[in-house]
Amino acid sequence: MIFDLLTTVEAGGCSAKIPPRLLEEILSDMPLPVDPAILVDTSTHDDAGVYKLNDDIALVLTTDFFPPVCSDPYEFGLIAAANSISDVYAMGGNPVLALNIIMFPADRIPLEVYSEILRGGYDKAKEAGISIIGGHSIDDYPPKYGMAVTGIVHPDRVITNSGAREGDLLILTKPLGCGVILAASRMGMASDEELNEAKRYMKMLNNEGSRLMQKYNIRGATDVTGFGLAGHALKMAVASGVTIELKMKNVPLMSGTYEYINQGCIPGAAFRNLDYVEQDSVFSNGVDYNLRMAACDAQTSGGLLISVRSADAKAILDELKEFHPESTVIGSVHKKGESSLVIGN
Amino acid sequence: MKLVDTKGLRCPAPLIKTRQALNEASAGESLQIIIDNQTSLNNIRRFLSDNQIAFSVDERNSEWILTVDRGETSTVADNAESYCSTASAAAPKKTVIAITSDLMGSGDEQLGQKLIVSFFKVLPMVQPLPSAIVIYNAGVKLAVKGSVVEEYLKELENMGMDIVLCTTCLDYFGLSNDLAAGRVGDMYQILNIMNEADNIIKP
Numbered sequence: 001m002i003f004d005l006l007t008t009v010e011a012g013g014c015s016a017k018i019p020p021r022l023l024e025e026i027l028s029d030m031p032l033p034v035d036p037a038i039l040v041d042t043s044t045h046d047d048a049g050v051y052k053l054n055d056d057i058a059l060v061l062t063t064d065f066f067p068p069v070c071s072d073p074y075e076f077g078l079i080a081a082a083n084s085i086s087d088v089y090a091m092g093g094n095p096v097l098a099l100n101i102i103m104f105p106a107d108r109i110p111l112e113v114y115s116e117i118l119r120g121g122y123d124k125a126k127e128a129g130i131s132i133i134g135g136h137s138i139d140d141y142p143p144k145y146g147m148a149v150t151g152i153v154h155p156d157r158v159i160t161n162s163g164a165r166e167g168d169l170l171i172l173t174k175p176l177g178c179g180v181i182l183a184a185s186r187m188g189m190a191s192d193e194e195l196n197e198a199k200r201y202m203k204m205l206n207n208e209g210s211r212l213m214q215k216y217n218i219r220g221a222t223d224v225t226g227f228g229l230a231g232h233a234l235k236m237a238v239a240s241g242v243t244i245e246l247k248m249k250n251v252p253l254m255s256g257t258y259e260y261i262n263q264g265c266i267p268g269a270a271f272r273n274l275d276y277v278e279q280d281s282v283f284s285n286g287v288d289y290n291l292r293m294a295a296c297d298a299q300t301s302g303g304l305l306i307s308v309r310s311a312d313a314k315a316i317l318d319e320l321k322e323f324h325p326e327s328t329v330i331g332s333v334h335k336k337g338e339s340s341l342v343i344g345n
Numbered sequence: 346m347k348l349v350d351t352k353g354l355r356c357p358a359p360l361i362k363t364r365q366a367l368n369e370a371s372a373g374e375s376l377q378i379i380i381d382n383q384t385s386l387n388n389i390r391r392f393l394s395d396n397q398i399a400f401s402v403d404e405r406n407s408e409w410i411l412t413v414d415r416g417e418t419s420t421v422a423d424n425a426e427s428y429c430s431t432a433s434a435a436a437p438k439k440t441v442i443a444i445t446s447d448l449m450g451s452g453d454e455q456l457g458q459k460l461i462v463s464f465f466k467v468l469p470m471v472q473p474l475p476s477a478i479v480i481y482n483a484g485v486k487l488a489v490k491g492s493v494v495e496e497y498l499k500e501l502e503n504m505g506m507d508i509v510l511c512t513t514c515l516d517y518f519g520l521s522n523d524l525a526a527g528r529v530g531d532m533y534q535i536l537n538i539m540n541e542a543d544n545i546i547k548p
Contacts, residue, residue: 264364268356
């Protein structure tokens with residue numbers, strides 16, 4: 001390898017997000033736009049903004065970038081791009097175009113690393129069938145990479161955080177644990193196989209999940225990233241005005257995740273997320289501490305969290321499993337109770 | 346006494362070492378964990394209190410020494426079945442502290458000042474940590490630069506406590522530009538915080 005990108009960072013990927021509590025506070029002071037064409041803005045904490053162009057087409061706009069999550073620049077490019085594009089998929093959209101966003105210290109890291117990161121981005125964009133038509137670069141350390149992605153969706157078929165309905169079941173399409181595994185790998189605890197598994201999931205596009213969501217008329221979904229399963233489930237519950245119950249024992253975890261949490265390998269981002277979710281959450285009696293922290297583990301390029309009518313759950317699950325074999329029902333949606341999120345075993 | 350030195354280590358290494366030492370310690374053996382950064386301190390505290398392990402914190406020269414008395418009752422569960430949180434059946438109780446004066450209690454001014462310093466010194470060690478402090482009337486004098494409790498307030502703020510200062514009071518005393526910690530709030534915010542509290546402590 002020409003250069004180990006992990007030597008530049010302490011926390012990478014979506015772990016590097018601003019604490020959700022702070023972010024909500026800052027955003028609450030910003031004026032919300034008033035334009036009837038805006039279908040989704042920041043008020044529901046969705047993955048992307050949606051703007052209606054005409055009766056058939058709405059634009060889905062999103063951006064995401066972060067510092068390195070792995071040593072290899074090409075793999076970092078693949079992961080960052082998959083993560084950026086994922087927000088369009090999470091809204092049920094078809095990604096079309098992207099702009100690169102790159103921060104890179106030209107005098108401190110070989111330029112070859114720069115082109116390897118971009119090559120990863122271009123390859124992932126190609127896989128997603130989108131074109132990169134520009135970008136912006138800044139000299140900065142540590143390096144950061146991501147994209148601003150534009151997609152399209154039918155204005156009546158936008159899938160949002162606020163579309164979960166009482167009686168729905170929740171499906172998660174990728175296992176949790178990449179925050180823990182990345183930290184464990186840096187601590188010399190995780191094996192190469194475990195790290196490679198985590199990277200494989202992070203590189204995986206959510207395109208098939210998105211297509212199936214449209215096929216089954218899904219209205220509520222999000223992708224699980226920096227705020228962890230618990231954080232994103234809470235945002236969905238609040239936006240939908242419901243209570244979500246997570247069954248942590250049903251949640252698939254990447255190999256090694258439970259054991260490393262049990263050994264105390266809990267990234268700081270998980271504590272930040274715990275701090276955020278507990279204001280409006282209940283941990284039901286006896287919920288395993290390690291599973292509780294797994295629910296708060298920050299994911300990079302995580303899976304889709306899909307709210308599906310219980311009658312359709314089996315059918316969509318069967319189809320999802322072709323592409324995401326670990327897809328499984330991990331929770332349910334209920335009438336709004338005292339807390340918006342209930343985390344149980 | 347077992348010593349765990351986490352100086353120079355970044356998150357989550359200090360927690361991993363703590364967890365390991367807890368596993369290895371025999372029943373009744375106490376543990377001292379030396380920590381040199383606020384994030385690790387917060388996370389280890391959180392880990393211990395979530396697992397119902399009693400501890401105390403001592404700060405010396407910008408290092409913290411966390412002492413854990415590992416009695417028979419404070420074992421960390423190793424598997425899902427045996428871990429049972431006692432306080433988790435309902436949402437945690439919200440405690441709010443109302444500081445209404447720059448002194449604690451009434452009777453003697455000098456004593457009152459001594460007590461309020463001591464109150465803020467001990468507050469960061471209280472478990473569970475109250476969720477917010479509202480400060481009004483002459484209490485706001487405690488939150489300005491150079492105050493006798495400045496460092497403790499900053500510490501509490503770093504630990505995530507919401508510290509809200511009465512804007513009218515700051516204006517009244519002409520202190521609006523000298524804040525050392527906390528955020529400014531109006532009566533509506535202060536009343537809402539108190540209204541949502543399960544307990545209010547007024548020293």
